Amino acid sequence: MSRVKSREDKAFHGGARPRSDASDASDTEIFAAMSAGNLTALGVLYDRHHASIRRFILRASAGSQDTEDLVHDVFLTASRVAGTYDDRAGSRPFLLGIAANIVRSRRQKHARWRVALGLLENALTGVLRRTPEDGASEAEQLRLLNVALARLSEEKRLVLVMIELEELSGEEVATALGIPVATVWTRLHYARAEVREHLKRRIG
Amino acid sequence: MKREPCSMALLVEATRDGRCGDRELSSIDRHLATCASCAELARDIDHVRALLRSPTATPTPLEVQRGRLRLLREAALPQSPPPASARVRPLLAVALAIAAAAALLFVVQRRSVEGHAATATLASASASVPVRTSTTVLPEGEARFGRASADGTEIVTLDDGAIDLSVRHLDAGERFLVKTGDAEVEVRGTVFRVEASDRHLQSVAVVEGKVEVRFRGGKLLLIANERWDRPIDAPPIPGPIAAAPAGAGPRATATLAPPPAKRPPIKPPARPAVDDGSAAFVEGMAMMERGDYGDAARHLEAFSKSNPRDDRAEDAAFLVILALQRAGRPTEAAAAARRYLSTYPAGYRRAQARAIADAPEPTPGER
Numbered sequence: 001m002s003r004v005k006s007r008e009d010k011a012f013h014g015g016a017r018p019r020s021d022a023s024d025a026s027d028t029e030i031f032a033a034m035s036a037g038n039l040t041a042l043g044v045l046y047d048r049h050h051a052s053i054r055r056f057i058l059r060a061s062a063g064s065q066d067t068e069d070l071v072h073d074v075f076l077t078a079s080r081v082a083g084t085y086d087d088r089a090g091s092r093p094f095l096l097g098i099a100a101n102i103v104r105s106r107r108q109k110h111a112r113w114r115v116a117l118g119l120l121e122n123a124l125t126g127v128l129r130r131t132p133e134d135g136a137s138e139a140e141q142l143r144l145l146n147v148a149l150a151r152l153s154e155e156k157r158l159v160l161v162m163i164e165l166e167e168l169s170g171e172e173v174a175t176a177l178g179i180p181v182a183t184v185w186t187r188l189h190y191a192r193a194e195v196r197e198h199l200k201r202r203i204g
Numbered sequence: 205m206k207r208e209p210c211s212m213a214l215l216v217e218a219t220r221d222g223r224c225g226d227r228e229l230s231s232i233d234r235h236l237a238t239c240a241s242c243a244e245l246a247r248d249i250d251h252v253r254a255l256l257r258s259p260t261a262t263p264t265p266l267e268v269q270r271g272r273l274r275l276l277r278e279a280a281l282p283q284s285p286p287p288a289s290a291r292v293r294p295l296l297a298v299a300l301a302i303a304a305a306a307a308l309l310f311v312v313q314r315r316s317v318e319g320h321a322a323t324a325t326l327a328s329a330s331a332s333v334p335v336r337t338s339t340t341v342l343p344e345g346e347a348r349f350g351r352a353s354a355d356g357t358e359i360v361t362l363d364d365g366a367i368d369l370s371v372r373h374l375d376a377g378e379r380f381l382v383k384t385g386d387a388e389v390e391v392r393g394t395v396f397r398v399e400a401s402d403r404h405l406q407s408v409a410v411v412e413g414k415v416e417v418r419f420r421g422g423k424l425l426l427i428a429n430e431r432w433d434r435p436i437d438a439p440p441i442p443g444p445i446a447a448a449p450a451g452a453g454p455r456a457t458a459t460l461a462p463p464p465a466k467r468p469p470i471k472p473p474a475r476p477a478v479d480d481g482s483a484a485f486v487e488g489m490a491m492m493e494r495g496d497y498g499d500a501a502r503h504l505e506a507f508s509k510s511n512p513r514d515d516r517a518e519d520a521a522f523l524v525i526l527a528l529q530r531a532g533r534p535t536e537a538a539a540a541a542r543r544y545l546s547t548y549p550a551g552y553r554r555a556q557a558r559a560i561a562d563a564p565e566p567t568p569g570e571r
Contacts, residue, residue: 042275043344
């Protein structure tokens, strides 16, 4: 084959590399590829976990309006710290740990606004909650749950969401948050108690 | 914190968290039957769990795609430099110098590249491929694609797999196309995704802007949030570019319906009852597909000359150029390109043809 033909073929066939399905790779392989700068691997990781991370952030940030930005930050951060991934812990605790840090850091940044909005939320809740039907509706209960979650401390809320929503084990939560397992159960107990109390007080 | 009224409350929680064995479970079950406080606690835990797990608003597939593309685009960029300070200023100066040198090198190389036809080639499964300053081509998996650039026209040729593209707004006279073996997608300043399988276009999804899909002689304009999927009944067409059959009526323009499966396909015009040279065209295309480029060029040229009024004549004339190039006959390819330009001075592929016609003669060592 002449050099001209070779060049032309290459131009039209892009090097003719055999296609392999990256979606078959394990998360460990995905993180290894990401740490080598492979963007395709990051795309596969996003495809696998974006729904779970989005759901977690939505609850862990108590219905934040910038969920998409936070999801984006989680995967961008994961791509930059992929070299630190330890497959013994598993990919979900790793990603949820990153998500928890991002939710925390966002909360710290918006602390002042949160206090102001919390006061407004309380005022509005008192005004808007009028009828027993409203109190009984699922949408209303979800709204109240979000308020209850927002009133929890960050640490308690993260544990509650990781255990109850993401179904992580106590050990996985401990790994993700870098705390002892016993602390996980303690925080979970108090988180439940506070949410129950809030819901009972609001619903009656 | 208010103390739980029953001393078994912690055990009730533990059972709900899966921390207890069978013996404790049955013991707690018996306790729940008699202790109203613990039964209420168990119900409340289950209720909060159910509320937490209740479905949340899920983004549309296009929103997911947009998020994915944004992520890959941003991840492809180098990380932001640290804040400027006295310590980093020297490094910044070095980086700027390197960037300036790289930019200069890029400009020099580009001028050299633009003198030749179809030279820029990139195929990578793992990296962002900047077409220009703000244009990116992101392959998914081991997508196979190539890129050619000449005379203000950028062509991404997709053989297999999916690519996400973000194309900057083009200046007047500039064009950006994605080609598969059987279709073309032309864009102007847009973000979109193209999928192909074995050189056949499978789908196009537009995130921003507009793209025109040209498939089997039909045309379809897609705007943001619209998607085109290959009709299920569309058989693959041999050869790199499918043109409308001879004697076809007006080119079909399809409209979109929401679900992809039910979307009306872009219908090719009906084939004429009388075969006025189609066999030569089909045979030429089949030869292209087989890699028999010399014979393909001969057949396609014969078709083009004997059917000058056929819709496919222009395509055939251009395919002759490609066939001759692939056959390793650049001088004849350049001559064919000149013929194309004289026959179709306002032809659709005049930019590529002109680039090939103007390409310098290869030295004997290059042949």
